[in-house]
Amino acid sequence: MKISTVVVIVIVAVIAFALAYYAYAYYMRQGGASELPASNKGVILQGAGASFVYPQIVEWASRFQNRYGIQINYQSVGSGAGQSMFFQKVVDFACSDPPLSKETWSKYNGSVLQIPWLFGAVVIVYNIPELPNNTVLKLDAVAIARIYRGDIVYWDDEYIKNLNPDLASMLPHKEIIVVYRSDSSGTTQLFTTFLYKASGGVWPRELVGKSISWPVEASGRGVGGKGNEGVTQIVIQTPYSIGYVEWSYAIKNNLSIAAIKNAADNFILPSKESLQAALENAEIPASPLDDFSGILDSIIYAPGKDGYPIAGPTHIILWREYEDPNKAEAIKLFLRWIAEEGYDYVLEGYVAPPESVRELLIEAADLVVS
Amino acid sequence: MSLLPFSLSLLAILIISIIVIMQRSLEALQVFGYRLFISSTWNPEIGVYGLLAPLVGSIVTSLLAVFFALVFSLPLTITITEHLRGISKKIVTSIVELMGGIPTIVYAVWASQYLVPFLKTFIMEPLHRMFSFIPLFSCRPATGFSVLSAGFAIGISIIPYVTALMIEAYHSIPIAYKEACYGIGATRYETIRIMLSLSRPAILAALILGLARSLGETTIAVATVGNSMYLSACLFAPSYTVPALIASQFANAHLYAHAESVLYTSILVVMLISVMLSFYASTILIRWRSRIVV
Numbered sequence: 157m158k159i160s161t162v163v164v165i166v167i168v169a170v171i172a173f174a175l176a177y178y179a180y181a182y183y184m185r186q187g188g189a190s191e192l193p194a195s196n197k198g199v200i201l202q203g204a205g206a207s208f209v210y211p212q213i214v215e216w217a218s219r220f221q222n223r224y225g226i227q228i229n230y231q232s233v234g235s236g237a238g239q240s241m242f243f244q245k246v247v248d249f250a251c252s253d254p255p256l257s258k259e260t261w262s263k264y265n266g267s268v269l270q271i272p273w274l275f276g277a278v279v280i281v282y283n284i285p286e287l288p289n290n291t292v293l294k295l296d297a298v299a300i301a302r303i304y305r306g307d308i309v310y311w312d313d314e315y316i317k318n319l320n321p322d323l324a325s326m327l328p329h330k331e332i333i334v335v336y337r338s339d340s341s342g343t344t345q346l347f348t349t350f351l352y353k354a355s356g357g358v359w360p361r362e363l364v365g366k367s368i369s370w371p372v373e374a375s376g377r378g379v380g381g382k383g384n385e386g387v388t389q390i391v392i393q394t395p396y397s398i399g400y401v402e403w404s405y406a407i408k409n410n411l412s413i414a415a416i417k418n419a420a421d422n423f424i425l426p427s428k429e430s431l432q433a434a435l436e437n438a439e440i441p442a443s444p445l446d447d448f449s450g451i452l453d454s455i456i457y458a459p460g461k462d463g464y465p466i467a468g469p470t471h472i473i474l475w476r477e478y479e480d481p482n483k484a485e486a487i488k489l490f491l492r493w494i495a496e497e498g499y500d501y502v503l504e505g506y507v508a509p510p511e512s513v514r515e516l517l518i519e520a521a522d523l524v525v526s
Numbered sequence: 527m528s529l530l531p532f533s534l535s536l537l538a539i540l541i542i543s544i545i546v547i548m549q550r551s552l553e554a555l556q557v558f559g560y561r562l563f564i565s566s567t568w569n570p571e572i573g574v575y576g577l578l579a580p581l582v583g584s585i586v587t588s589l590l591a592v593f594f595a596l597v598f599s600l601p602l603t604i605t606i607t608e609h610l611r612g613i614s615k616k617i618v619t620s621i622v623e624l625m626g627g628i629p630t631i632v633y634a635v636w637a638s639q640y641l642v643p644f645l646k647t648f649i650m651e652p653l654h655r656m657f658s659f660i661p662l663f664s665c666r667p668a669t670g671f672s673v674l675s676a677g678f679a680i681g682i683s684i685i686p687y688v689t690a691l692m693i694e695a696y697h698s699i700p701i702a703y704k705e706a707c708y709g710i711g712a713t714r715y716e717t718i719r720i721m722l723s724l725s726r727p728a729i730l731a732a733l734i735l736g737l738a739r740s741l742g743e744t745t746i747a748v749a750t751v752g753n754s755m756y757l758s759a760c761l762f763a764p765s766y767t768v769p770a771l772i773a774s775q776f777a778n779a780h781l782y783a784h785a786e787s788v789l790y791t792s793i794l795v796v797m798l799i800s801v802m803l804s805f806y807a808s809t810i811l812i813r814w815r816s817r818i819v820v
Contacts, residue, residue: 159613160620167624234777254781333668338753338770340570340778365571366778373756376763379669380753382774393643394669 199486204231205238205251207383208342208402209274209470212506213251216498223493226486235342235366242473248483250473253342254366255448262447267476269444269520272451272469273494275435275507277403277426278346279466281411283391284311286328289412292425294319296417297354297457297465303332303398304351305358306372311396319417328396331377335390335399338380340367346456346468347400353457354419354465404505420461427464431507434463440512444520445476469509477525484526491521544797551794554787562791566755568775570782577792579757583673583765584741584796587751590677590761591740592733595688600722600729602685603692608718626686634749637679638671642750645678646670650762665760671752674761679750680740688736695728695811696721699818727814734807738800744769768792 203213210232217228233241235252239260242250255261255270280300282293299315302308308315312327320327337344345366351359363371372378379394381387384405391399391411403426406413415423424430439454441447448471457465478484495517499508554562558575565576606618650667657663699721707717722729752764753774772789779785 159616160623163617163620163624236778236781237776240780257781331666331668338748338766339774340781362569362572365569366781367568367570367775369567369569369574369755373754376665376754376756376758376760377668378754378756379671379764380766380774382748382753382770386749386753389638390669390671393639397669 198225198227199482200227200229201249201483201486201490202229202231202247203238203249203251204233204241204247205473206235206253206342206470207232208253208276209251209506211404212274212503215501215503216494219498219501220490220493224489226489228490234339236340239473248475248478248487251470252473253468253470254345255451255469255471256473258447258449261449266445269474269476269523270448270471271444271474271491271516271520272440272448272509272513273472273517274470274502275431275455275467275509276470276505277431277464277467277507278343278350278400279403279406279426280398280400280414280416281388281391281406282398282414283395283412284328285395286326287323287412288326291323291326293323293412293414294417294423295414297351298356298358301351301355301359304334304336304370304372306334306375306377308332309375309377330396333394333397334370334372334378335387335394335397336370336372336378336380337367337383337387337400339382340365341383342366342468342470343384343400343402344368346452346466349452350456350466353453354417402505404503407505416465418461418463418465419457419459422461424462424464428507430462430464431467432510433460434458434465434467435507435510436460436463438469438510440510440516444474444516444523467507474520474524476523479526481526484524488521488524491517491524495521547790547794547797550787550790552787554784554791557784558788562788566757568755568771570775570779570785573783575784575788576755577768577771577788577795579755580766580768580771580792581795582757583751584767584769586673586761586765587676587680587747587767588737588740590674591680591684591743592688592737594678594681595684595736595740596733598682598685599688599692599732602689603696604718604722606689606693607696608714622686622689626690630683630743630745633679633683634745637675637682637746638749641679642670642675645675650674654762661759662761665758665763667762669752669764671750671764672762673751673765676747676751676765676767677761679746680743683743683746684736684740687739688732691732691735692725692729695725695732695814698728698815699724724818727810731807731810731814734803734810738803738807741796741800741803742769743767744773748773768796 213230221227235254238250239252241247280295296319299319309331310329311332312329317324317327348364348368352361352364370378379390381390384401387399387401388405388409391397392409413425415425418424434455437454437458437460439451452468455467474487495514502508562575562577564578566579567574567576606615610618646667653663654666703724704717707720747767748770751767751770753766753770754764756763756765771792776789779789
């Protein structure tokens with residue numbers, strides 16, 4: 157036998173053995189074979205869009221499939237790509253962090269449904285080795301805006317010290333490494349909208365969006381990470397860095413989360429309660445056929461003393477008419493199931509919408525026809 | 527005859543994709559013109575685009591990658607062809623071939639987790655401390671994610687490719703040259719030097735092909751280059767490359783006017799550069815083969 161064949165066989169055998177062993181151990185931990193799901197109509201729903209909802213949809217899809225035998229395939233390709241695939245009828249539904257723009261909405265007015273079916277928060281994470289684990293850094297929009305503009309260079313800047321009198325002596329004289337999303341994303345949209353609304357002019361209007369040109373780039377202290385996982389990894393790896401990620405990533409990776417000053421001048425940490433408080437003021441349209449493009453503005457930096465200021469929705473986008481009656485039925489079933497049962501299985505890092513959204517889901521289920 | 531449609535369809539796909547890319551980039555070229563290539567701002571929200579930083583970043587990163595690939599490939603080639611015999615030669619050769627087959631995502635994860643912090647602590651920081659008066663090393667390495675890291679990581683990933691090309695070139699030199707060297711009393715070292723100088727055009731061609739390949743490297747670039755629209759003479763600063771920009775921005779480009787078209791333009795530029803480089807390299811190789819073979 158040729159020596160290269162031997163090398164390949166040995167490597168493949170080692171990897172295969174390790175994989176088989178881990179798979180077996182995992183299988184045993186899960187308690188052996190589980191019962192097979194009752195097979196139903198065998199309908200498959202195709203979805204695509206925001207990566208933000210992906211873990212939650214996977215959770216819902218597996219529970220929904222166990223219950224009704226309807227399979228849901230979701231491709232986490234990004235909000236924009238999801239919308240594009242939806243309008244080209246490649247997929248049956250899309251998920252998008254921003255709702256349809258006003259132009260798109262009026263173009264398809266009456267034939268497209270959208271529902272803000274899940275909410276999440278953007279959290280500010282930091283890596284300062286000097287700070288003990290039980291302390292929480294407090295920041296306000298002006299401080300964050302000045303850091304992301306490159307005006308605040310060191311962690312022991314007077315402005316940050318004044319916000320954190322209890323930590324003032326521990327803040328190091330080190331340059332802040334500023335981490336942001338390099339890809340265009342709804343997370344960046346929420347973050348920059350908050351900076352614009354809450355910083356009183358320090359963060360200008362033209363720097364709001366899903367993908368912007370960061371002023372701090374000009375100082376060479378800015379680094380972009382692709383996706384939440386990219387930003388998370390850079391923050392973990394880089395001492396004295398600051399970044400913003402979706403809440404669930406910060407929890408999973410045990411990052412230090414900053415308390416943010418809300419509109420009532422209280423410093424609030426993200427939590428289920430503080431997010432629900434933030435959603436109390438949400439202006440959610442009365443029908444899934446309405447224009448949703450104003451909803452973000454009503455949630456971010458909303459008045460209310462306990463609300464966390466950086467939260468936002470992600471929308472499911474559906475056609476009103478489906479050619480295939482089975483598909484229409486499956487979608488109706490899915491929407492009703494989410495409204496009635498699905499919100500009991502919301503993963504950590506997300507928050508279920510207010511009661512009015514459940515009514516929207518039921519209404520949408522009634523509107524879908526084939 | 528029946529194989530003709532299959533063999534020609536690949537050519538057709540290539541031509542069609544070039545036409546499509548040209549068509550899609552036309553819009554951006556008409557709207558922005560040459561301004562696309564002289565600015566480094568990327569703000570789709572207000573419709574401002576600039577490709578200068580990613581283009582410069584791509585070229586610098588690829589040149590560095592080729593440099594590092596050369597540093598490792600040349601000794602590897604000589605070791606494999608001249609010094610190793612029998613079973614050890616086979617083992618080393620098959621390891622190099624295996625490295626070429628590893629998916630780039632593996633290199634990307636390894637580079638971003640281990641290589642970048644290593645380079646930052648043991649290469650960039652000492653260089654910056656000692657030679658900060660040289661512009662290349664003038665900026666303090668903030669995170670390690672930088673042009674240098676990306677160049678090094680991509681360089682490692684193309685070593686197997688470049689080495690394979692070099693070994694092939696080395697082997698295609700007729701044995702008569704080597705015999706002649708030893709025949710006139712040259713030492714082994716002198717023989718290797720003569721053999722290398724004979725294969726210099728082929729080595730150059732291998733490097734150019736490696737350059738074309740590293741221009742298109744995406745996964746590793748996205749994970750190591752720092753993804754920052756920042757133009758600097760310093761190798762330790764974060765930057766961007768064109769493939770990293772496309773990977774980062776394409777998903778949501780549909781939401782903005784002209785954004786897709788601008789990305790197609792950047793694809794067009796990279797494609798033109800790598801097609802030209804590949805063409806140039808293969809002309810060198812063909813000329814060299816016809817001259818060297820006796």
